Amino acid sequence: MDDFSDSRTIRLTVNGQTVERTVEVRKLLADFLREDLGLIATRLGCEHGVCGACTVMVNGESVRACLVLAVQADGAEILTVEGLAKEGRMHRLQQAFWDNHALQCGFCTSGFLMTGYDLLQKNAHPTEEEVRYGLSGNLCRCTGYANIVKAVLAAASAEAPCTKEGD
């Protein structure tokens, strides 16, 4: 069974940096980011895909990092919340969360930011209903969601499209 193994070496780009590591095949992408790369802002809430806290961008699309094996990210381009800010300046989504008091404990915030990021890159000017629907896969225990919705709408009303380069 030469084709089967229990560990593999993967090479991928994370927040613009190429990394190469050998990982157990069962390791989740979320755990790889946190444990192997020290990028702990990607959180684990439910570990079965319902809370959204682990959301990251893989090849330009939001995914639940608890439902992707690290080995499946071989060759991929990953953006985590740590990659949003540029040269000490917050991404406009992060700024909007700050300005609108859209976080309390902050545990869900990384996931909301990445979900909001994909939402806005696909729909630059969403209605409030579209924002609420688009964020419905992320759970927050602290805020009651109202300020999170406001923050995403505020970020949407800024000029530039929601891309790494644009912000």
Add this chain to the structure above:
Amino acid sequence: MKPPRFAYARAESVEQALSLLSDRADARLLAGGQSLVPLLNLRMAEAPAVVDVSGLAELSFIARESGTLRVGALTRHRQLEVSGPVLSALPLLSRAAAEIGHLAIRNRGTIGGSLAHADPAAEWPLMAVTLDAHIVLRSKRSSRTVAARNFFVGPLTTVIQPGEMLCEIRFPIHAGPTLWGFQELSRRPGDFAVAAVACEIVRGGDGLCAGAALGVAGAHSTPLIVPEAEKVLAGSRGEEASLKEAAEKAAAAVEPPSDLHGSADYRRRVVKVLALRALKEAWSKA
């Protein structure tokens, strides 16, 4: 919770995937991972070996060929949701895709994975059965095509045999304009359906219903079509009485489960309401 140990192989081609499946009878296929990985994380599924087919670009396609929409098993829900050919040939598929989970799940989950997983409340099994699609299964030595209406045998159970992989699904496209409706009830957006109803009505030149299909998900051990409802609708013009009778036939046909999301009786009543709404939705497009 984390997945248990398993042996992993990544298939670089369909042929290799089929060869790996035939080598290891205990291997499970990993496509989008949106059903299998939660089960592994929760330790609700056993997978001594996993064959990762998620990189097989040759199985990711949407192609309209005369009267058929061919969809590769590894096409993601999101691709079907926004596809131009889908929106022009079978917009009902886009509508159903949009109901699946949340965007992050639709970006990864695949139609082949959803069909093979066969959750009785899921959207793709309902679409496949309602639209009378055909499913192409391949193994190392052979290939066969199964009607979706014969494919689902029970909750999470299909006719897929060891060594077989679901490669493609083919939806028929009717020549003339069709009316369609889709109604789903879930507790929150993105949750599994408490029940869902899909219907497609083909009209004759006289504007009357020449053929109809009505399917129900979430209220039976498999997605279920309701031929009794279809008979009621034949020859009608969307009159309230015929729609109500068809909805009643749908509610009578299902044997719903009772679970923490609803009793069997509740589901039966939801089916009746959703069936009527779906049929009204369809006829409103006439």
